[in-house]
Amino acid sequence: MLQQILFNLIWIIPFLTVLVCVPIANSKVALLKKIHLCSAGIVLMITLFLATNMILDYAPYAGGNAFAMSYLTDFPWLAAISAHYLVGADALTILMLVLAAVIIFTGVLASWRIASGHKVFFGLLQILAASVYGVFMSFDLVLFFVFYEMEALCMYLMIAGYGTGDKDLGGKKLTLTLALGSAMVMAVFLGMYVEGGSWSVFELANVKLPENFQMWAFPVLFMGFAVSSSLFPFHFWSPAGHSAAPTAVSMFAAGVMMKMGAYGCLRIAMYLMPEGAHFWLPYILFFVIFNVCFGPFIAMRHKDLKFITAYSSISHLGLIFLGLCAMTPVALRGASLQMLSHGFLTGLFFATIGMIYGRTHTRDITQMGGLMKIMPFLGVGFVIAGFAGLGLPGFSGFVAEASIFIGSFQNEGTLFRIVTILAILSVTATAVYILQTANRMLHGPVTNPHFKELTDATFEEKIVIVIFVICLLAIGLCPAPFADFLDTSIAPIVSNLTR
Amino acid sequence: MILQNAILPDILLVLFPFIVLALRIFASKHEKLQWYAANIVLFTVFIWQNCLMLGNTQIYLSNWKIDTFGIFMREVFVLGSICALWFAKDYFDHASTGKARLKEFPEFIATMGFATLGGVIVVSANDLITLFIGLELATIPMYALTAWNKKDSEGSEAAVKFILMGSAATAFELFGFSYLYGFAGSLNMPQIATEVAKNASSPLLWISVLFLISGVGFKLTLFPFHTWAPDVYDGAPTPVTALLSVTSKAVAIAFVAVLVFGPFAAVQQTVAPFLALLAGLTLLAGNLGALKQSKLRRFMAYSSISQAGYILVAVLGPETNAKFAIVYYLFLYTFANYLAFFIFGIVGQNRKEDFVSLRGLSKQNLTLAIGLVVALMSLAGIPPLAGFFGKFHLFFAAAETKHYALVTFAVLNNVLALYYYIQVLKAAWIDKPEVEPCALQITCRQKAAVIILMIGVIACGFVPMLANNLFAGLKF
Numbered sequence: 001m002l003q004q005i006l007f008n009l010i011w012i013i014p015f016l017t018v019l020v021c022v023p024i025a026n027s028k029v030a031l032l033k034k035i036h037l038c039s040a041g042i043v044l045m046i047t048l049f050l051a052t053n054m055i056l057d058y059a060p061y062a063g064g065n066a067f068a069m070s071y072l073t074d075f076p077w078l079a080a081i082s083a084h085y086l087v088g089a090d091a092l093t094i095l096m097l098v099l100a101a102v103i104i105f106t107g108v109l110a111s112w113r114i115a116s117g118h119k120v121f122f123g124l125l126q127i128l129a130a131s132v133y134g135v136f137m138s139f140d141l142v143l144f145f146v147f148y149e150m151e152a153l154c155m156y157l158m159i160a161g162y163g164t165g166d167k168d169l170g171g172k173k174l175t176l177t178l179a180l181g182s183a184m185v186m187a188v189f190l191g192m193y194v195e196g197g198s199w200s201v202f203e204l205a206n207v208k209l210p211e212n213f214q215m216w217a218f219p220v221l222f223m224g225f226a227v228s229s230s231l232f233p234f235h236f237w238s239p240a241g242h243s244a245a246p247t248a249v250s251m252f253a254a255g256v257m258m259k260m261g262a263y264g265c266l267r268i269a270m271y272l273m274p275e276g277a278h279f280w281l282p283y284i285l286f287f288v289i290f291n292v293c294f295g296p297f298i299a300m301r302h303k304d305l306k307f308i309t310a311y312s313s314i315s316h317l318g319l320i321f322l323g324l325c326a327m328t329p330v331a332l333r334g335a336s337l338q339m340l341s342h343g344f345l346t347g348l349f350f351a352t353i354g355m356i357y358g359r360t361h362t363r364d365i366t367q368m369g370g371l372m373k374i375m376p377f378l379g380v381g382f383v384i385a386g387f388a389g390l391g392l393p394g395f396s397g398f399v400a401e402a403s404i405f406i407g408s409f410q411n412e413g414t415l416f417r418i419v420t421i422l423a424i425l426s427v428t429a430t431a432v433y434i435l436q437t438a439n440r441m442l443h444g445p446v447t448n449p450h451f452k453e454l455t456d457a458t459f460e461e462k463i464v465i466v467i468f469v470i471c472l473l474a475i476g477l478c479p480a481p482f483a484d485f486l487d488t489s490i491a492p493i494v495s496n497l498t499r
Numbered sequence: 500m501i502l503q504n505a506i507l508p509d510i511l512l513v514l515f516p517f518i519v520l521a522l523r524i525f526a527s528k529h530e531k532l533q534w535y536a537a538n539i540v541l542f543t544v545f546i547w548q549n550c551l552m553l554g555n556t557q558i559y560l561s562n563w564k565i566d567t568f569g570i571f572m573r574e575v576f577v578l579g580s581i582c583a584l585w586f587a588k589d590y591f592d593h594a595s596t597g598k599a600r601l602k603e604f605p606e607f608i609a610t611m612g613f614a615t616l617g618g619v620i621v622v623s624a625n626d627l628i629t630l631f632i633g634l635e636l637a638t639i640p641m642y643a644l645t646a647w648n649k650k651d652s653e654g655s656e657a658a659v660k661f662i663l664m665g666s667a668a669t670a671f672e673l674f675g676f677s678y679l680y681g682f683a684g685s686l687n688m689p690q691i692a693t694e695v696a697k698n699a700s701s702p703l704l705w706i707s708v709l710f711l712i713s714g715v716g717f718k719l720t721l722f723p724f725h726t727w728a729p730d731v732y733d734g735a736p737t738p739v740t741a742l743l744s745v746t747s748k749a750v751a752i753a754f755v756a757v758l759v760f761g762p763f764a765a766v767q768q769t770v771a772p773f774l775a776l777l778a779g780l781t782l783l784a785g786n787l788g789a790l791k792q793s794k795l796r797r798f799m800a801y802s803s804i805s806q807a808g809y810i811l812v813a814v815l816g817p818e819t820n821a822k823f824a825i826v827y828y829l830f831l832y833t834f835a836n837y838l839a840f841f842i843f844g845i846v847g848q849n850r851k852e853d854f855v856s857l858r859g860l861s862k863q864n865l866t867l868a869i870g871l872v873v874a875l876m877s878l879a880g881i882p883p884l885a886g887f888f889g890k891f892h893l894f895f896a897a898a899e900t901k902h903y904a905l906v907t908f909a910v911l912n913n914v915l916a917l918y919y920y921i922q923v924l925k926a927a928w929i930d931k932p933e934v935e936p937c938a939l940q941i942t943c944r945q946k947a948a949v950i951i952l953m954i955g956v957i958a959c960g961f962v963p964m965l966a967n968n969l970f971a972g973l974k975f
Contacts, residue, residue, distance in 0.1 A: 026865075077963055078888070078963050078966055078967065079963070079966070079967040079970050079971065080820065080823055080824075080827075080892060080895075080966055080967070080969075080970035081891070081892065081895050119865075120861075120865075142891070145882070146882040146883055146887070146961065147882075149881060149882050149887070150881070150882050150883060152881050152917065153872075153876055153881045153882075153884075156921055156924070157872070157924065157928055160925065160928070160929045161928055161929060167929075168925060168929060172918070172921060175917070175921065176914055176917060176918055176921075179913070179914045179917050180911070180914045183910040183911050183913055183914055184907075184910075184911075186891075186894070186910050187903070187906055187907040187910045187911075190894055190895060190898035190903075190906055191898060191903055191906075193895075193898070194898050194899060194901065220907075
């Protein structure tokens with residue numbers, strides 16, 4: 001019971017924090033920051049506590065297509081559409097919640113030194129936090145959608161208000177493209193209720209939605225979710241949005257929000273419409289080819305650090321979709337591991353980039369050089385993120401990517417095998433742009449004399465980097481518990497896919 | 500109990516304009532008296548209606564029908580009038596930029612009262628003559644209100660346009676009614692309904708449907724009859740614009756609902772494709788029109804055109820769900836629209852009413868800037884604000900009868916809508932003002948209204964009290 005209350009508090013605490021901060025004057029910056037850090041810290045503690053509990057005593061998968069749910073809370077909400085407040089956690093949920101809580105906590109730390117408007121900025125960040133927590137927790141489609149669409153409220157104001165460069169355009173591109181995705185999702189959700197008679201994911205999983213409905217609804221729903229994971233041809237918001245966004249928002253968008261889309265594809269689209277999935281996923285693979293094979297090459301040609309990372313995210317998200325499209329148990333497990341792993345690694349990437357940019361005031365790698373001597377801590381952080389990104393064994397990226405490749409090669413379609421080989425080759429390209437970037441930026445002579453006066457990471461920045469490195473290493477060095485734990489979430493989906 | 504007699508608040512509402520006018524004549528020295536009286540009467544009626552027992556239909560004199568939907572719609576109309584009353588007060592207290600101070604407040608209140616009464620008659624009508632009288636009573640005072648500022652040439656121009664268009668619409672409606680009477684041989688709505696069910700393919704019926712829809716299309720600003728709206732909204736005094744965009748629209752949609760779920764209930768799904776086409780085109784016309792606006796009132800005109808399209812989407816659904824969605828959305832739309840208008844009113848008091856005047860609002864007054872986000876994002880349908888839930892119910896109603904194509908189109912249109920609402924937010928939050936903006940003067944009344952409406956817009960969505968109560972009432 002206590003744990004159930006704690007679980008529900010995960011999304012309530014951010015809202016309460018916003019309410020608490022309403023009467024506080026904008027000038028009391030230190031107090032505001034402390035309150036928000038405490039709130040993010042408490043949520044992180046709760047998620048870690050609940051996750052440890054769940055990992056320590058989970059029951060292995062015992063067949064059937066039902067998730068092993070903990071902390072299930074269910075009561076009627078909107079009578080007119082018979083929507084329920086239905087939240088709960090299974091393995092995938094709780095791990096994604098930990099990821100989100102880590103990103104929000106480090107995001108608050110990383111925005112410690114924003115210039116002005118703290119009250120609004122942190123308030124919006126908390127609403128974003130509540131929205132992602134809610135998405136991962138809710139198993140009622142209406143509730144899910146309410147949380148899913150909520151980020152549109154905050155994203156534009158955060159990017160356009162606190163960003164850099166062409167922030168208005170970047171913010172609009174991001175918000176409107178995501179709104180387009182949510183619109184597609186909402187249309188299908190309404191149809192799913194009318195055809196399936198329930199908003200509950202659990203009940204819909206046992207209903208076979210009519211095939212002619214699935215034939216048009218699956219691609220719309222899948223692509224609607226894929227918009228927020230920047231699957232080609234909806235990837236264009238990502239470079240524009242990320243490059244304009246402030247550090248915390250970049251970390252949030254790439255680290256958690258882009259996972260929400262893949263999570264929705266896996267948990268809702270593929271789980272509830274398996275027949276549609278079998279028909280459409282081989283075609284969607286053609287879009288994935290773009291992400292996987294062209295992403296790294298585009299990243300190679302860019303000079304702006306955030307563009308490089310944005311395209312790197314696009315290519316890594318492509319790997320998740322490769323795993324989803326392959327539909328084998330190993331590939332799906334790899335895809336969900338990749339969601340986690342990429343969340344941490346891209347969080348670290350954007351955090352270090354934000355910190356470096358905050359010092360050098362340029363993100364152009366041709367104007368940087370020799371930074372390793374000046375700011376060794378940040379430099380090492382960036383290199384670690386890079387290594388994790390190119391899939392070095394020992395970091396989480398390797399485990400996830402290897403599972404995806406093995407799993408998608410298990411799919412016997414010729415197309416899948418070709419794409420898998422291409423994807424493995426493209427990892428080499430990833431190595432090229434990451435090493436190239438690290439080399440230009442960190443080594444060689446110091447190009448700009450002004451750089452010599454710069455300082456290394458501050459205390460709170462060090463905490464951010466250390467947290468991420470610990471997470472990356474934890475998954476990378478002992479992936480087995482995570483993988484087995486995740487299987488209790490993946491196996492029911494596979495069971496539905498093979499029905 | 501006599502207090503449960505649903506006709507008593509109606510009678511009070513009939514007396515309302517006369518009370519205000521009588522006070523004007525007999526107590527003209529006490530200027531505040533009429534304002535207080537108007538507030539007392541309207542609040543009494545509103546609270547009284549809220550306490551009425553729901554679920555039983557009462558019919559008086561064979562053509563005055565009071566059912567649950569009617570009571571809810573009355574609440575919407577009265578709520579709109581209260582908001583308009585509070586909003587208009589400031590325009591009678593002092594001048595605003597470019598427009599002189601409005602005069603003759605008691606007459607204004609009385610005229611507004613007549614328009615509200617017209618709406619009440621529309622939702623209570625049980626025969627075509629009463630329905631027609633109601634619709635006209637709701638419209639004709641609006642012509643007068645539009646030209647309230649006699650010295651303002653733009654207002655007069657707007658009123659002339661409005662009268663010309665409105666009279667044409669009236670003629671269309673009368674023509675439709677006459678054919679309907681010819682077809683059914685009766686003015687009584689239940690009798691017409693039985694005739695329609697018996698003989699649904701009669702050309703006489705379809706001509707009448709066509710003319711009725713065109714007629715109400717003018718009042719509901721449906722495409723292609725929407726072109727008068729931006730001019731009239733822009734020319735009229737701002738409180739009248741607010742009244743036009745909420746009450747007038749509510750009356751028109753009530754008229755559609757009364758007809759579609761009354762006499763035409765048997766042919767609802769046959770008319771549906773036609774209504775769907777109108778709704779879709781209206782959405783698109785409103786949204787595309789709003790994209791390039793820079794004047795606030797013109798912008799709100801296009802925004803309310805597209806909102807009319809959204810509401811019309813629900814008319815395609817099954818009766819209970821559709822009526823619930825319409826009433827619920829109208830409540831939320833009233834909150835959000837008046838919230839936006841209150842903020843535009845405060846800003847427009849000593850600046851021009853366009854986007855540029857909003858610049859620097861977030862630095863000047865954070866509450867107003869947040870209020871603007873809440874109002875516009877609610878209109879755009881972003882959760883957790885109430886507008887999202889309203890729209891969700893509207894779409895849900897149409898999805899229940901499997902109008903997936905229209906629902907998808909409407910949902911995609913939301914993205915367009917989000918773009919232009921963001922443009923306003925950009926002006927208020929992001930753009931830097933070129934010159935230091937002059938200080939805002941906010942009265943206590945305005946502050947209270949903004950905060951109450953803001954709470955309404957935030958809470959009425961995810962807190963299910965309002966929605967569940969309305970639905971329980973309509974489900975009887």
